[in-house]
Amino acid sequence: MARVAPPSSPPSPSPGPGAAAAADRSRAGRTRRARRPRRGAVLLAAAVLLPLPLLAGCSGGGGEEDDAEGPPAPRDIATVARAKVADRGTLTWAIDALPSTYNAFQADADAATQRVAxxxxxxxxxxxxxxxxxxxxxxxxxxxxxxxxxxxxxxxxxxxxxxxxxxxxxxxxxxxxxxxxxxxxxxxxxxxxxxxxxxxxxxxxxxxxxxxxxxxxxxxxxxxxxxxxxxxxxxxxxxxxxxxxxxxxxxQAAGPFQVAARDDKQGTLTLARNPRWWGDRARLEKLVLRAVPRDQRVEALASGKADLAELTPAAAERIMKVTAAPKEKSDKDGRSPGLTGSRSPVTPPAGHPSVVGSPSAPGGRARPDGSRLDGANKPAAADVTALRGLVVRKSLEPAYTQLALNAASGPLADERVRRAIARAVDRKALAEYVLTPLGLPAQPLGSHLLVAGQPGYEDNSDAVGSVDPHAAMALLTDAGWKEGHGAAPGKKAADTGGVPGLGKGDDRDEDDDGDGGGDDQSNAGAVADGKAGHGTAYDNGGKAGAAPARFKDGKKLVLRFVLPKGSGAEPLRAVGERIARQLDAIGVRTELVAVDDGGFFKDHIANGDFDLALYGWPTGPYPATDARPVFAKPQPAADGSLVVEQNYTRVGTDQIDRLFDQASTELDDEASRDLIGRADARIWAVAASLPLYQRPELVGARRTVVNAGAFGLASPRYQDIGFER
Missing domain, CATH: 3.90.76.10 (Dipeptide-binding Protein; Domain 1)
Structure with a gap:
């Protein structure tokens, strides 16, 4: 449970009746248009209340929910019948680190803990x-x-x-x-x-x-x-x-495998067949979990030290270049977005938000993972031999990357300013920038609580409004932030805050994509080292597409945008820079500050030391229970601190809390999902969290590995994993 110091100004008020009612009207209208007769769903809801055979499986029973479209990117695991899986062998699965605990209910349980469990x-x-x-x-x-x-x-x-x-x-x-x-x-x-x-x-x-x-x-x-x-x-x-x-x-084991040996020096944990297992016999004799740094996983796969490994997009590209990946489309500047575009964060430890992105680099440069591309985006000759026999499995994780807005104090305590930010950020463009080069569906996520393909998923983003820079600027004006008005004495309206080279005289390359910024590489210097807690203001006041800066009571509107600075986070920072340019187009200046990955969450997000930040959250099948602490209204503690649980944006409402409470106690599936949808619309309306895109799941595997890879929304069935006969 996190606590923060009391805000210097009161938290923003909950959305007034107008905003809340608008969110409900918007969703109600959509629901009325979308719904079909739900006889099957109603029968299922009734069955949940009775000890009927259908309920024994707790698995659904047809109707609209079962007829609805599945995930935009289904699981990719090379499904093979058990009879075609070899009844022998050892598979090595790369992980980030060996588990620090085998107790999945402890605070330091991580992804490895969950995998062993x-x-x-x-x-x-x-x-x-x-x-x-x-x-x-x-x-x-x-x-x-x-x-x-x-x-x-x-x-x-x-x-x-x-x-x-x-x-x-x-x-x-x-x-x-x-x-x-x-x-x-x-x-x-x-x-x-x-x-x-x-x-x-x-x-x-x-x-x-x-x-x-x-x-x-x-x-x-x-x-x-x-x-x-x-x-x-x-x-x-x-x-x-x-x-x-x-x-x-x-x-003690009660599954298809049991823990057999652990070697901390070698970084391996060996799971062996459980001789007391009563279900389908595990096809593998052993499943070895090996700690392999993400920048070494391609080499581990190529050398046989790993058979299965989650990859960064840059590493996945390395393999796909060799294995005849689909031809990539060029960006507007003629470069391949697959090489210079941003990437989604890596998989976080279980229960924790993600903080870093995946590395990629322009052709001809050494990548952070140690690989290198020659000339015109061609793989080095050594890669061609080493990477044969591998394949990249692709899907979308049940998790998303979001732009978080800290509403505890400052300009973002005003809901109008937050809504202006939401109306200025082009989420679809960002989703395309990240996902299209990977050959994955590139739709922005429309829910904070579910991902596309899950029962009950609905796009509620219209509760905050579509992308509209003019509407965003009108909201800023209404909040008292006006173009060039109220500037402090001795400063001009287009003042850059004393940052050299960022005023009207700045003639850097013109932006080529109409989003108010220039080439990604030309803006790299805008992200400053955050060791001392200071960064460089990202003020494109003199660039094409940039609007004049906004002032209120002599103070310039500048937001501190905190990002991780590790070598694997360049793509996430690239997304941040694109967002900064989109905000620049409505007169909102940003100060991009890069901080150490290790302290990104603990020292900055949890402590409220940010205005804007990019990080990810997992979703799951139980949003009424699991998501409530993420969006619960912060409550004052007896010592004067603020109990925020996991709501790091520091904004919530009584209405949202009530909807979660009602959804969590409602035993009718359809009614519970409707309440979750209403809660999501209200979360959109307060505009403190903007889901951008569902995170890609990229897994490198030996071609002979079956029933494993990118699992998407599904659980692995460990006893079926193995090698094709």
Whole structure:
């Protein structure tokens, strides 16, 4: 739970009745136009409330939601039937670092922790290609809401074959221990969150040890999110075991794999077949997780040190150049956007926002990953031999990159200024700039809570309005920020703030794309080192497409735009520079400040030391529960600080909180999704977070690797991963 010092001025008021009503009217009109008869969906919603066979799978039952379009970029995993997968072999999967803990419910759990948990521990509900929860029959015979009033009751019937690594059965006692550890009432357990578990009144044995009855004190729509992963009672039964034991020792396995060996010097964690596994036998004998820096992964794949690895776009391009990738289109200046364009952030640790981008460089320059392109974008001769036999799997992650606006104080505390920023940023152009060179669908994301293809996804961005620089400038004027008015004595309206070479006399290259800026490379110097907390004002006051600066009460409108400065973040900074030029076109100047990657989130975003920032958030199938702390209204604490949870933009409203609360307790799927959509429209209306684009998922793999790659919205099925016969 993050705290910040009280803002120097009151937070911006919640949107008035007009803004809120406009958001609701806009969404209601769209919904009325879009909806078809929902007989199938209604039947499904009714089934959720009754212990019917359909519910036992908790997997949907047709109707409009099932007929809706799937993800714009489906998973790309080289799907092969199990019979065609070799029943042997070792696959090495590159990861960022070995897990610092095997406890997925601790604050420092990361992506490696989640990967081990997925292969080793019970996952009661997995996700299908559209990100919908599906009952896993290896663990559950059924799972049903058997009662909704006066209290919600869920009954789980466990697979009688399910056992832990020591041979003991998985029972209701394990469920009860996990609830007690995570409900937030015992300070001995250092749990990172208790969402959902804090609503449970009791967990008890049902008809036998293999039946679990969970009674809720407050209804929970996202109940399938609970008890995944599930840990044994031996781990969850005491604070010492919960906090410390899983940092050193892996938990007892109850999945297709078990942890067999760890070598910290070599950076490897070996998972082997679990001899007590009762489900489909794992095709691989061993699955090795190897820590490989992202700038060394192409070499690791080419040399055989890795068989599967998430890649940066630059690294993916290296492989695709050799493996006959589709011909890239040139940008307006004749260069390939695939080589100079920005890239989305890399995958963050589980539960944490992403902070860095993926490296790329112009042809002929050494890339940050150590590769080099010769002359006219051709791969070096050595690459042609080394990279044969590899393929790039491509999809879109259930995560997005956003422009965050800190509304705690300063100009952005005024909702009109935030809405002006939103109307000036061309999200579609940015999505195309990032995704088109990769051959991925390039639509801007229209929701803060879901991604395209998930049930309930709807584009609610019209609640803030479409791109319109003239409307943006009118909003600034209405907020009191006027062109060239109120300048401090001795300064001219087009004053650059004392930054050399950025005034009207500046005759750098004219912008070639009409967005108020010039060549990306010519603006590289605009991003200043942020070690001392100072940057260089990015003021294109004299450039074509730039509007005169805005002033209010003698103060110039300049926003501090904080970005990470690591070698892998150049593309993210390139996106930031494009945004800066778009804002420059409405008279908003930006100060681009590059800071160390390690402190980007901790020292700047969490502490509120920014006006604008680019970072990413994951989405998931349970937005009513998981997304609430990201958009919850900050609350004052007894010591005078502000409790912001994960809402780093520091703006929220009572209406948004109520909609999340209602959605989280609504057991009718359709009604809950409607409430989530209404909450999203309100989030757009306050204009503190602007989703830009869904992040690309690029995975390099040996061509013989099957049932693995870019999983998109789906969960991996570890027992099916392997090599083609």
């Amino acid at each position: 997925g292969a080793v521990l019970p996952t009661l509900f997995t996700l299908d290609e559209r990100g919908r929860p599906q009952r896993d029959p290896d663990y559950l015979v059924s799972a049903a809401v058997t009662q909704r009033r006066p209290r919600q009751v869920v009954v789980y019937k466990l697979n009688p074959k399910a056992v832990w690594g020591d041979g003991s059965a998985i029972t209701a006692a394990d469920f009860e221990a996990q609830w007690k550890a995570l409900r937030g009432k015992d300070s001995a357990f250092w749990a990172a969150h208790n969402a959902g578990y804090d609503r449970i009144d009791r967990v008890e044995r049902g008809a036998d040890d293999r039946e679990v009855k969970v009674t809720f004190a407050k209804s929970l729509a996202d109940w399938p999110a609970l008890f995944t992963p599930l840990y044994p009672k031996s781990v969850m039964g005491s604070g010492i075991a919960f906090n410390d034991s899983l940092r050193k020792e892996a938990p």
